[in-house]
Amino acid sequence: MGIVNLTPDSFSGDGLAKDRGRAVAHAEALIAAGADLLDLGAESSRPGAQPTPLDEELERLLPVLEALKGCGVPLSVDTYKPVVMKAALAAGADLINDISGLSDPEALPAVAATSCGLCLMHMQGTPGTMQQQPAYADVVAEVAGFLAERVAACRQAGIADERLLLDPGFGFGKTLAHNLELFRHLPQLGGGFPLLVGVSRKSMLGAITGKPVEERLAASVAAAVLAAQRGAAILRVHDVAATRDALAVWAAMECDVD
Ligand code: PT1
Numbered sequence: 522m523g524i525v526n527l528t529p530d531s532f533s534g535d536g537l538a539k540d541r542g543r544a545v546a547h548a549e550a551l552i553a554a555g556a557d558l559l560d561l562g563a564e565s566s567r568p569g570a571q572p573t574p575l576d577e578e579l580e581r582l583l584p585v586l587e588a589l590k591g592c593g594v595p596l597s598v599d600t601y602k603p604v605v606m607k608a609a610l611a612a613g614a615d616l617i618n619d620i621s622g623l624s625d626p627e628a629l630p631a632v633a634a635t636s637c638g639l640c641l642m643h644m645q646g647t648p649g650t651m652q653q654q655p656a657y658a659d660v661v662a663e664v665a666g667f668l669a670e671r672v673a674a675c676r677q678a679g680i681a682d683e684r685l686l687l688d689p690g691f692g693f694g695k696t697l698a699h700n701l702e703l704f705r706h707l708p709q710l711g712g713g714f715p716l717l718v719g720v721s722r723k724s725m726l727g728a729i730t731g732k733p734v735e736e737r738l739a740a741s742v743a744a745a746v747l748a749a750q751r752g753a754a755i756l757r758v759h760d761v762a763a764t765r766d767a768l769a770v771w772a773a774m775e776c777d778v779d
Pocket of ligand 1: 566599618619640642688691692718719722723725
């Protein structure tokens with residue numbers, strides 16, 4: 522899953538809010554580099570990020586989504602707002618990626634009657650303050666418990682299991698120790714559902730390597746391969762070509778034993 526960041530975020534240098542043409546070109550480059558699907562996000566969820574007004578999120582998202590319709594890969598939209606979900610689905614989005622696990626009361630009704638895929642992610646708190654004091658008695662049990670509760674809510678709303686992906690939410694209200702414990706226990710967090718993992722360029726990799734965000738390529742690729750080895754079905758990444766190469770080497774050397 523290649524990341525198309527439609528925010529003005531200059532922190533990791535990947536924000537493309539200002540220039541729709543560049544955003545579409547970037548998306549096409551990710552596909553050419555081997556992305557199997559794209560994740561379009563128009564509101565930053567990085568630690569400290571403030572909410573984006575609804576009209577601004579729609580204005581950044583919809584023209585790019587419409588331009589990418591028919592690009593050859595499924596399109597995911599990263600939003601927790603039911604109004605954005607509805608607009609995105611009407612514009613042809615294939616998957617809704619919700620960092621809040623469809624917890625807005627209007628979210629389940631917004632997606633239930635459609636057939637889109639749904640990624641349910643765990644987050645403690647909200648992006649603005651989530652890294653101030655993350656606290657868990659048992660991070661693995663609490664994340665797994667939350668995801669199971671959201672799966673139950675989806676079933677209650679008549680959503681088929683086949684539509685669901687789960688995501689422990691690396692970096693969302695978690696210390697480095699919490700993230701590492703979740704990573705170690707990744708295989709048991711899926712509960713039979715495909716897992717989506719997003720660690721690309723995140724500060725947990727900065728904490729491990731001591732490197733700033735623009736120097737986290739090797740760490741991101743290493744983490745992506747390890748996530749795949751632990752059973753991740755979808756890797757949410759900035760660096761599609763490098764991740765593809767690393768996965769190809771792993772597949773040749775480890776998976777395809779004949
Ligand atoms: C993710 C994810 C996401 N991450 C899903 N959607 C982001 N399903 C946005 C940092 O610590 O992992 N899964 N949508 C980006 N969010 C962050 C969080 C970016 C933390 C950076 C950090 O640096």
